[in-house]
Amino acid sequence: MDSGSEEKGAAVAVPPLKPSEKFHLFVSYSSMDATWTHGLIGRLEADHAGLRVCLHERDFTPGRNILENMAECIHQSQKVLLVLSQDFVQSRWCLLEADLSLFGYCLERKPVIPVLLRPCQVPLHLSHLTYLEARDSRFYSKVAQLLCTPSHCMARSLPGPRPGPSLYSGKTLLTLNCVNRDSLPSWKVGTFSTLSVPDPLKEVLPDPEVYKHAVGILNGVQSPRSCLRYLGCRIPLSIFLILLSVISMFLLVIFGIQEIITDQGNHNTAFLLISAIVFLCLLPLVLAVNSLCWFRRFSRRKMREVGLRVGEANLLLAPHSVLMGCETLNQLSFVFVQLEECRRTFLQAPEGDGEALFREALLRFSCAYACCLVQAHFPHCEAAPATQGHLEPGLCFCQYVSVQLERG
Template sequence: MDPVIVVDTADIQPQPSESVPALLPAPPTLTGSESYHVFISYSSTDDRWTHSIITQLESHRLQVCYHERDFIPGRTVLENMSECIQESQKVLLVLSQEFVRSRWCLLEANMSLFRDCLERKPIIPVLLDPDVQIPLHLCHLTYLNASDPDFMNKLLKVLCTPNQQLQGSTVVPFQPPSIYNGKALQPLVAVNEEELNKWDSGHFNDMVVPDQLRLIIEDQEKYRQAIKIVNRVADSQLMMRPVWIRALLSLILILPFITVIAISVYMFVSILTSAKSFSDVPVGLQVIGLLCFYLAGNSVIIYLGLWKRDKKKNSLREMQKASGEANIILSEEKVLIGCMSNSKMSLVYVFLDGCKQEFAETFSEDGNAKDMFKKALRHFSSGYACCLAKRHFPFSPLSTGGHLEGGVCFCQYVSQQLSAEQWE
């Protein structure tokens, strides 16, 4: 297998911008089927910034290919993209939020194109937005930062260096998927996000597997089964949507307070009918009656407010339980989901083989290692996935002994949670 070419910007010595034309070598010679020095893929929302870069590159005699000018009308985007990559020496990706959301998914959709690009072409990721989530399959590449004062110098230096020289100095072997261990993917967003109340649970698309997961999950039916488990929480709430059911439930819940009000009203009516006027009612009874009305009315309001708050917490709690149950299925495909809110689920790519072996050794004498591992997934995997996605844990990462390089592995997370008596 051909190696992956990693552009290491650490080896590029930045030069003052005014000296660039004199110090840069001539652009590499285009040979064979090559027509361009670089193919630039970017989102149309970033065209203003990208076009300014294209102008500067072309002023240095570099042949640039980009979709607005060089794609052939009448052909699919993937066909155009594939041909342009094949005809270019290098590939530059302008990474922004919109690019990752739309165009990157399109590139990933054709795995053969993506692999060929990884294996044969130097990829130069340019981070345009500092908050962008770098795509899973680019996490191991060194990227250029658009906010770097020496960005243009570094970019020109890379583009003017022949591929064979880059291969000779910065090549690394093709990496196994473990290089993505612990990386966050794009979160899942509920299809009914806009119409959700705070106490409702989101409903997620369980028919279409996201493009980013098609490259990872071998048995895509497992993904559908897992999301259906999460959707059961929202489906159970749909039964409570009819107005008459909610009214009946509310009536049952506040029945004790209605009883208090009814008794108070009965007492006052009885007293008033036996008295010639309200002033004939003893002052003590007046105060007690008014106090009963006041307390009963406020109790109803407080009770409904607490019920609403508890319903919100209960929805999130049920979604967390459901995502933990779903992770028993997804963990076999090296994927975990976590409940971030009632409308968003975190999604991470993580190996649990080492942690699973740890459970097997710990509970080998009891003979229930598999059950204990499933129990841990059910109770803790949702929170673990969210912590991985946010890159933040409620405790200091342990320096040694984990199964996730540079991070907290699942069995470490479970151990810390249990030490804090948080077996949920």
């Protein structure tokens, strides 16, 4: 921070603390920006006697959850200062966004001073505010002026109650990782938390039991118990089988073929004996290849099972215009998609019970369809029916099912 080019902040008294307040200013910043932030706070404290600033490394209660510490300190502060940088957006601000139900009450009632230290993507909930640029020659005097301005004269961080996300058909609501995703081996099926409904889903899933039941269905998928799930077992077993096959072939050449060729009396017996020995030699080789390819076969089979379980869950979620998709064994995606028009198309089908056809389609295809919506990519779109669909852009659910059935 270049203090030489800045105007010295006027020594105006900061507003007194109310009985419920402990700090004049709560400062949140990335550890990468600590040196710059401490320099700014040190100067403010030197110029304003009695100024109380909350910094996480010195004022958070040890042993408490960081989110609880942040919420309590924001509540006990007059104002909030955020030092914005790409490091901050990716670390510190994501904690706030992780549970806006916890911070929404605090941030709606606290003035926020956003300081742009380095160019970054300004968080959506701060985009309506005018931020201060650290490179501005009058930056310090502006910060000091805002610090001394009564809270009721400043804009709040959120303009009224926290707005819900704008919903449209095909919108991705949430990507949910399983519990302890980073420590899970690649062959293990993830387990997803059902303790509470994530914030992005609360607007469309008001009943938490629907979410818990739907995710609980997926949690019922079992991981394999075979020892082949371990790479340390598959590789030694494959090496042993390959060596066994090589040794068998070598013994065949040394002891078998010469005697069989010299036996001119019975060609049929010789042919059968050669065939049997070759088969016994190739069998360990085939078993070795199958052992090495076990994980790929398991993954395909397990993903099919997971897809069917997701389809069962989507039978519960579809009436709420939500579909679940699962591209890997440890990550879920939720999309908002309106299916009523597609359901009516199934009801008009001449083949039979339209409602049963719709449920069968949800079971078989809803998981893959949700994944296509998340990726905004529909393979084989050229095979889509020429009729107008119910989703733009992309394929609606009934069109997607039609394409999949035509492909077999």
